[in-house]
Each structure stands twice: as structure tokens, then as C-alpha cells.
Amino acid sequence: YTSEGLLLGLSEWPTGESQPQTIPEIPNEFHVKKAIDAVFAVHGALCPQTEEFLTLDDQFVDVRLFVAEAWGLPSLKVRICQIATFPRGLHDVDADTESTAVNGILATAVVVAVFCWWLFSVWFLLRSYRTFFENRVRRERTRAAAVDKCRITLSHPMVLIVASEFMSLSKL
Incomplete structure (x- = not known):
């Protein structure tokens, strides 16, 4: 805009x-x-001679004089100013950062929970294998003891008695 108010x-x-x-x-x-009105209220002119920074509610205002010669243009008869407004509160960026942090925390919590569930499942699997093998060993020992008892019984099938009594037996 110009110092005369042309846009x-x-x-x-x-x-x-x-x-x-x-x-x-x-x-x-x-x-x-709003920014141009604030510049006029502070400096009394639409286009100040120097670079100015203002704070207006939730905006930063940057006003600069456009120097045509710096851009290789011929000198201008009117003063031209450039004005830029920037949001002072970066609420959207902060909200995005906050939601990203929350999502990161939730993702981390889910990963930790899944890892814990995996550890519990591995622990229960190992425990069931151990129980299975302990029961198998116990059954095999019981079976081996029964076989040993049968072997002992079959190894000594005789009874010691006097020969005369043996001869008097009618049935064996």
C-alpha cells in the first residue's frame, strides 16, 4: 500500500x-x-519511514518501507509500505504438537502392552511345556516302577516248601 492509502x-x-x-x-x-489502523494509531502515518514491529492482539505486525532502488527499479514518487501479519499464538501448531505427543504416548503404551502380553504368553507356554514334561516324566517313572515290580514278581515265581508237602499236593 502507499502512504496516500492506495492498496x-x-x-x-x-x-x-x-x-x-x-x-x-x-x-x-x-x-x-486492523494492522494498518494500529500502525496509523502508533505513528500517525500509514507508511512509517522506518521498519516497525507491533503486537496487535494475537498478531505480530511487520511494516517495512519498500525501497525501489534496492530492487533495481527507478525511484518512486510515493512511499510504498509492505505489511505482514503473523499469528502470535501458534495454537494450531501447538494443538498438532500436543496431539502428536498424545498419539506417541498411546502408541508407546500399546507397544508396551503388546510386549507384556507376548512375554506372558511365552511364560505360560514355557510353564505348560514344563508341566507337560514333568507329568510325562512322572508317568514314565510310575510305569517303570510298575514294570520293575512285575519283573521282580516274575523273576521269583517259586515258593520254597518241603518236598514231601510238595508231593502231597494234588494241584499246582
Whole structure:
């Protein structure tokens, strides 16, 4: 915009619509309009001679004088200023960072829970294998003891008696 109040461009304006030509034509709800009004209130001029930084509600305002010679252009008769507004509170960025942190914590908690469940399942698996093998060993020992008892019984099938009594037996 110029020091006389002519508007050269407005990035806040929706595309496709014709932009206002002067500063008073800018709607009051636009950040740029509020920033230009604040610059005028502080400095008494629309386009100050020096670079200025202002804080306006939730916006940072940067006003700079456009020097045509610095860009290889001929000197201009009017003073042209560039104004930029930046959100002071980065609520959206903070909200995204916060939601990312929450999602990271939740993902970490889920990974830890899954790992714990995996450890418990491995522990229960090893415990069931141990129980299975202990029962198998116990059954085999019981069976071996029974076989040994049968072997002892079959190894000594005789009874010691006197021969005369043996001869008197009618049945064996």
C-alpha cells in the first residue's frame, strides 16, 4: 500500500473477486486492516519511514518501507509500505504438537502392552511345556516302577516248601 492509502495488493482477499483499491475499502474484520489502523494509531502515518514491529492482539505486525532502488527499479514518487501479519499464538501448531505427543504416548503404551502380553504368553507356554514334561516324566517313572515290580514278581515265581508237602499236593 502507499502512504496516500492506495492498496496495491491484499493476500487475505479471496481469489476471483475484485480487490479493494483503497485502505478504507478493506473490511474491518481483516487482519491487515486492523494492522494498518494500529500502525496509523502508533505513528500517525500509514507508511512509517522506518521498519516497525507491533503486537496487535494475537498478531505480530511487520511494516517495512519498500525501497525501489534496492530492487533495481527507478525511484518512486510515493512511499510504498509492505505489511505482514503473523499469528502470535501458534495454537494450531501447538494443538498438532500436543496431539502428536498424545498419539506417541498411546502408541508407546500399546507397544508396551503388546510386549507384556507376548512375554506372558511365552511364560505360560514355557510353564505348560514344563508341566507337560514333568507329568510325562512322572508317568514314565510310575510305569517303570510298575514294570520293575512285575519283573521282580516274575523273576521269583517259586515258593520254597518241603518236598514231601510238595508231593502231597494234588494241584499246582
